[in-house]
Amino acid sequence: MSCNHTGQKTVEKKSSNVNQAATTQGLNLYSGQTNPNIRVVIESPVAQQVLEGSSAKVSKIAGSSAPNSDVSVTKTDKSASADALTFAWKDSWRAALNFEANAPLDLADYMQAGVVNFHLNVIELAKGGLAFKAKCVGSSCERKIPYVLDGRELAGKGWQHLSVPLKCFAQDGDNFSGVRLPFALETGGEGKLAIANVNIQKTGNTNVTCPDYKTVAVTPSMLNEWWSISWWLPRHLQKLEEIKVRKNAQVIFIGDSITQGWEKDGFNVFNHNYEKYNAVALGFGGDRTENVLWRLLHGEVDGLNPKVAVLMFGTNNTGHRQEKPELTAAGIKRDIEELQKRLPNTKILLLAIFPRDEKPEGELRQINNRVNAIISTFADNKKIYFLDINKSFLDDKGNLPKEIMPDLLHPNEKGYEIWAKAMEPTLLKLLK
Structure with missing residues (x-):
C-alpha cells in the first residue's frame, strides 16, 4: 500500500550548513x-x-x-x-x-x-x-x-x-x-x-x-480525533432527534466549536436573540469542512426548511493542518453546495472565519484572512450572502482582546453578544 499523493514537488536548493x-x-x-x-x-x-x-x-x-x-x-x-x-x-x-x-x-x-x-x-x-x-x-x-x-x-x-x-x-x-x-x-x-x-x-x-491533502477538505468523514471519538457520533444522533422537534426552525447555525459555544458561553445570548426563531445550533467542536459535510450527508438538516442558515467554519482546517487557503475554501464551497441541495429554499449567510491569534500578523490569522478573501466571492446576494463582522471583535490596532476571546479563538459571553449585535441587521433583512 502506498500514499495517494501524486505530483509532489520539493525545493532542491541546498544550504551550505545542511548536514549531507x-x-x-x-x-x-x-x-x-x-x-x-x-x-x-x-x-x-x-x-x-x-x-x-x-x-x-x-x-x-x-x-x-x-x-x-x-x-x-x-x-x-x-x-x-x-x-x-x-x-x-x-x-x-x-x-x-x-x-x-x-x-x-x-x-x-x-x-x-x-x-x-x-x-x-x-x-x-x-x-x-x-x-x-x-x-x-x-x-x-x-x-x-x-x-x-x-x-x-x-x-x-x-x-x-x-x-x-x-x-x-x-x-x-x-x-x-x-x-x-x-x-x-x-x-x-x-x-x-x-x-x-x-x-x-x-x-x-x-x-x-x-489522505490526499488536496481533497481531504471535500471528502466527507467523521471527526476521528482521540478526544472526539467518544462523543462526536452520539452528538450527531442527538441533533437528529433535536431537529425532529424543531422542524419549524427559521434560523439554523452550522459550524464548529465556536457555533457549539452558543450552547455554553453564548447560551443566554442565543436564547435572548434566537429562541423566538426556534433556532437550532449545529456546532461540533473540532469540526473541519469534511466533518460538516459528513453531517450534512447523514441527515443533520433533513426535514428542516429554515429561512436562513448561518455558516461559520474553517478555522480548524487552519489550526489542525495549516491547510492552504484555497483547499479550505473548496471545502466550504462543497458544504454550501450540499446545503443548497438539501435546503433549496433557505438563504445562506456565510460569515467570514472569525479572527484568531492576538496580533494581526499572527500566522493562523493570516491564513484565515486569505480563506475569507476567497469565500467572499461565493456570495451571489440572492441565495448566498457573505458577511464579515471580524472588526467588531478587534481593537483599534487590530488586536484580538482576551476579554472577548480568552483563548484567542473562542468567544466568551461578551464575544457572543458582539456576534449577535453585529449580525442582527443582516439577519433581520434576510428573515424578511
Whole structure:
C-alpha cells in the first residue's frame, strides 16, 4: 500500500550548513546506536525535555494549560540493550516524541520514493491519540498523518513493522532541503507505546497510507480525533432527534466549536436573540469542512426548511493542518453546495472565519484572512450572502482582546453578544 499523493514537488536548493549525511545513505534516527546529529526530545503542551541518559521526564508546570501532564520516555530493550524507547503520557492534551536534527538535514532526494521505517508496539491507546509528523522548512509547514484508529487496532498485538511514505508529509512547493524535524510521534490524552529501529531510506515498500491533502477538505468523514471519538457520533444522533422537534426552525447555525459555544458561553445570548426563531445550533467542536459535510450527508438538516442558515467554519482546517487557503475554501464551497441541495429554499449567510491569534500578523490569522478573501466571492446576494463582522471583535490596532476571546479563538459571553449585535441587521433583512 502506498500514499495517494501524486505530483509532489520539493525545493532542491541546498544550504551550505545542511548536514549531507542523509543524501548518500539511509539515515538512522534511533536504534540504540549513536547518531551525533539526532537527539530525542519529548514534549508536553508547556515544556520539553531532551533524553540524555536512560530516561527523561517533562516537568509539570502549575497554572499552565496542562498542569497535571505526565510525559516520559525510557530506553528499553527489544532485540538488544536500549535499542527501543518506551513513551508514556497522560493528562496531556498534546504530547510528542521527537527525533530532532542538531544540524539541518537535506531530505529533498528522499521525498518522492523514501520511507520512514520503524517497529511500533502499542501498549495502551484506548484513551489516547497518535499521529506521525514531520516538518519541512518555513512557516505553516507542519505535516501530520493521523493514525489514531489504526493505532488502537494494534494495541496489545506486540511489535509491528511500519513503513510510512515520506511523500505523505509533502505538499506542492514544500522545501525539505534543511529539515530539523524529520520524524515525530504526536500523541494526546493517555497512552503508552514503544518504538525501535527508526530510520529513513530512499526507497522501500510501504504499509501505511495517508489522505490526499488536496481533497481531504471535500471528502466527507467523521471527526476521528482521540478526544472526539467518544462523543462526536452520539452528538450527531442527538441533533437528529433535536431537529425532529424543531422542524419549524427559521434560523439554523452550522459550524464548529465556536457555533457549539452558543450552547455554553453564548447560551443566554442565543436564547435572548434566537429562541423566538426556534433556532437550532449545529456546532461540533473540532469540526473541519469534511466533518460538516459528513453531517450534512447523514441527515443533520433533513426535514428542516429554515429561512436562513448561518455558516461559520474553517478555522480548524487552519489550526489542525495549516491547510492552504484555497483547499479550505473548496471545502466550504462543497458544504454550501450540499446545503443548497438539501435546503433549496433557505438563504445562506456565510460569515467570514472569525479572527484568531492576538496580533494581526499572527500566522493562523493570516491564513484565515486569505480563506475569507476567497469565500467572499461565493456570495451571489440572492441565495448566498457573505458577511464579515471580524472588526467588531478587534481593537483599534487590530488586536484580538482576551476579554472577548480568552483563548484567542473562542468567544466568551461578551464575544457572543458582539456576534449577535453585529449580525442582527443582516439577519433581520434576510428573515424578511
